[in-house]
Amino acid sequence: MIGRMRRDAAEIFREALLEMLPDKAVKRSLSGTRLKDEIILVGIGKASWTMAKAAAEELKERIVSGAIVTKYGHSRGPLPGIEIYEAGHPLPDHNTLKATERILEITREAGGGQTILFLVSGGGSALFEKPAESLSLKDISDITSGLLLGGADISELNTVRKHLSSVKGGRFAIHCKPAEIFQITLSDVPGDKLDMIASGPAAPDPSSSQEALATLMKYGIPLSPNLESALRSETPKSLDNVSFEIAGNVAGLCHAAKKAAEKRGYISKIVTEDLEGEARLAGAAAAEHTGGEMKRPGSGKAKRCLIWGGETTVTVKGNGKGGRSQELALAAAEKISGSGNIVVLSAGSDGTDGPTDAAGGIVDGLTWEKIRAAGRDPVEMLKDNDSYNALAIAGALLKTGPTGTNVNDLVIFLVQDHKI
Numbered sequence: 327m328i329g330r331m332r333r334d335a336a337e338i339f340r341e342a343l344l345e346m347l348p349d350k351a352v353k354r355s356l357s358g359t360r361l362k363d364e365i366i367l368v369g370i371g372k373a374s375w376t377m378a379k380a381a382a383e384e385l386k387e388r389i390v391s392g393a394i395v396t397k398y399g400h401s402r403g404p405l406p407g408i409e410i411y412e413a414g415h416p417l418p419d420h421n422t423l424k425a426t427e428r429i430l431e432i433t434r435e436a437g438g439g440q441t442i443l444f445l446v447s448g449g450g451s452a453l454f455e456k457p458a459e460s461l462s463l464k465d466i467s468d469i470t471s472g473l474l475l476g477g478a479d480i481s482e483l484n485t486v487r488k489h490l491s492s493v494k495g496g497r498f499a500i501h502c503k504p505a506e507i508f509q510i511t512l513s514d515v516p517g518d519k520l521d522m523i524a525s526g527p528a529a530p531d532p533s534s535s536q537e538a539l540a541t542l543m544k545y546g547i548p549l550s551p552n553l554e555s556a557l558r559s560e561t562p563k564s565l566d567n568v569s570f571e572i573a574g575n576v577a578g579l580c581h582a583a584k585k586a587a588e589k590r591g592y593i594s595k596i597v598t599e600d601l602e603g604e605a606r607l608a609g610a611a612a613a614e615h616t617g618g619e620m621k622r623p624g625s626g627k628a629k630r631c632l633i634w635g636g637e638t639t640v641t642v643k644g645n646g647k648g649g650r651s652q653e654l655a656l657a658a659a660e661k662i663s664g665s666g667n668i669v670v671l672s673a674g675s676d677g678t679d680g681p682t683d684a685a686g687g688i689v690d691g692l693t694w695e696k697i698r699a700a701g702r703d704p705v706e707m708l709k710d711n712d713s714y715n716a717l718a719i720a721g722a723l724l725k726t727g728p729t730g731t732n733v734n735d736l737v738i739f740l741v742q743d744h745k746i
Contacts, residue, residue, distance in 0.1 A: 328669060328690050331740045335671040335688055336724065338586040338631070338738055343675060345582035346731045348373055348512055351573035352380040352445070355510045359571070361385075362441040362506070367392030367408060368429050370454040370524055371447030372415070372676045373512050375401040376730035377573075378408055378445055381510075385443075391432050394445070395425035395453045397678070400728045416474060416681075417467045418455045426456050426493060433498075436505035444507050448514030448676065448732035450524025451484060456492040458556035466490060469547055476545040477641030479602060480515060484525045488561055489538040490553070491525065495561035498527035499568050507568045513575035514675075514734050516600040516636050520570055528568045531561035576635040576734035579675055583633050583736060592631035592740065595619075601636030601737065605650040606708060608638045608737075609657030609672065616668070616739045634737040640680075646712020649680025651735050655687030655722070656713040658739075660704065665691035667742035673724050676732040680714075685726045686735070687717040696720040 365388050369378045374394040382389060382405050392408035394401075397415040404410065411425035433442055457466050469490065473483050488495030499507055507528050515522045520529040535557045542549060580596045587594040597615065601608060616632055638650045648656075655672040662668045673679065673686030697704040700719045707716040717723045 327742055328666065331669040331742065332688055332690065334590050335669050335738050335740055338583050338590070339671055339673055339736060341586035342579050342583040342736060343729050343731060346574045346579050346675060346733050348377045348573060348731055349380040352377050352510055353384050355571040355573050356381065356384050359508060361443065361508060362439055363388060364390045364440045366390060366433060366436055366440055366442045367445070368433060368442060369394030369445035370450035370527070371512070372397050372400050372449035372728070372732040373447035373730055374445055375405070375410065377447060377510065377512070378405055381443060381445065382406060382408060390440070393425070393429050393432055395422070395429070397449055397453065413453050415449050415452045417470055418452050418463060420463070422453060422455050423463060426454050429454070430456065430493070430501060433502050433505070436502055438504045440505050442502050442505050442507045444509040444528055446509055446524050447512040448524070450527070451487050451494070454493060454524065454527060458490050458492055458559065460552040460555040461490055465552065469542070472547050473545055475642045477604065477639050478541065478545055479639050480637055481522060482541045484522050485533045486538045486541050487525045488531050488533065489535050490556050493527050494525035495521070495531035496526060496529055496565055497561065499565045500562060503567055505567070509568060509570045510573050511570060512731060512733055513572055514637070514732050516576060516602065516734070518572050518575050528565070530563055530565050532563070535560055574731065574733050579733045579736055580633050580635040583738060584631070587631035592629045594631040594633065596633045599635045601634040601638060601735070603638055605638040605640050605653040606657035609654035610661050612737060612739065613658045613661035616741060620741055630741045632739040635734055637734050640711065642711050644710030644712060646707065646710040647682060647715060648711055648713035649674070649682055649684070649686070651679040651686030652682070652684060652713035652717055653708070653711065654737065655689050656704065656708055656716050659689035659693040660708070662689070662691050663694035669740045671724065671738040672735070674735050675729060677726040677729040682714050683725060684714060684723045686724045687713070687722045688724050689717070689720070689722050693720045693722050
């Protein structure tokens with residue numbers, strides 16, 4: 327039974343991803359929009375290559391120039407008339423600066439008779455960066471690393487990023503004037519907040535310099551004179567040259583997973599599309615929630631599927647290897663240890679979870695004990711943030727490779743009957 331359920335979980339995840347691939351979504355967004363005859367294509371984020379390919383197929387010779395930047399290993403060959411760059415994620419690197427400068431070059435001379443087609447997906451915050459005048463790339467990387475290791479959530483992280491950048495928080499839109507920008511977005515932010523997706527290069531920024539400063543103080547980031555100087559420059563609060571289209575998001579991912587599960591006979595429920603908080607706590611809480619669901623009157627022995635979508639965080643205190651989806655899966659494995667009727671899948675829709683080659687993990691009631699049987703202590707591995715190696719021992723890593731999309735994370739609990 328468990329083997330079949332593990333296969334079901336993997337297939338549900340795969341089918342949900344197929345529904346969220348940007349090809350159809352980008353073409354659908356373009357078909358309902360009137361753009362100028364001359365188009366400059368710009369793409370940032372983990373899904374930018376796939377998005378650009380779909381746009382190029384639709385627009386053909388109307389694209390007069392273009393450049394995209396994506397994460398290392400996420401491009402899949404040349405695209406006609408479009409320059410392709412790969413750069414660092416989750417921390418920007420030298421290639422980030424090179425790609426960003428090139429994008430600024432090709433958009434600097436854009437005129438009112440041209441449209442800048444801006445393709446934005448998750449990961450764009452790290453991949454599209456030009457530090458504020460008083461800051462260096464090392465400053466940005468050190469601050470970002472400090473916030474990530476401290477467990478800052480995506481809202482806090484991007485509030486700071488926007489105020490330390492020359493291209494985030496609406497500043498890219500100012501740079502592109504007088505040209506109009508049409509932004510097609512794959513959202514990796516709960517609630518589809520445009521100012522938060524990729525730190526909103528073309529979106530008005532409602533956050534303030536004071537909020538960015540408070541976040542830095544909260545996580546103990548040292549305030550150098552250069553950092554304070556950068557924070558004095560406020561981001562634009564309104565823009566008149568940008569329109570937006572959301573092509574895909576975590577809500578779509580969750581509903582696609584629900585449909586795929588129901589096709590396989592599971593009574594399915596989306597618990598939330600806004601999962602957040604510490605990954606290990608979220609994994610434990612999801613297991614407890616599932617137990618409560620299965621004890622409700624009338625649950626019987628039906629096959630059940632519970633679905634969570636969103637983005638958790640990890641406060642790194644150890645020296646191990648892993649990512650938020652793997653840590654959530656490992657924490658859930660502890661809670662369901664010994665059961666013979668539960669499978670949990672936790673994975674990132676982009677196919678890469680943290681600095682690893684895994685999308686996440688698939689665990690069951692035997693996972694925790696398999697780690698112990700190998701002579702390792704899963705409790706200590708969880709404390710050491712070593713979820714990758716723990717799941718590897720148990721054969722519980724989920725590896726998909728880059729998927730071409732990025733719309734947050736998905737957590738799936740499959741249960742065969744009411745026992746938990």
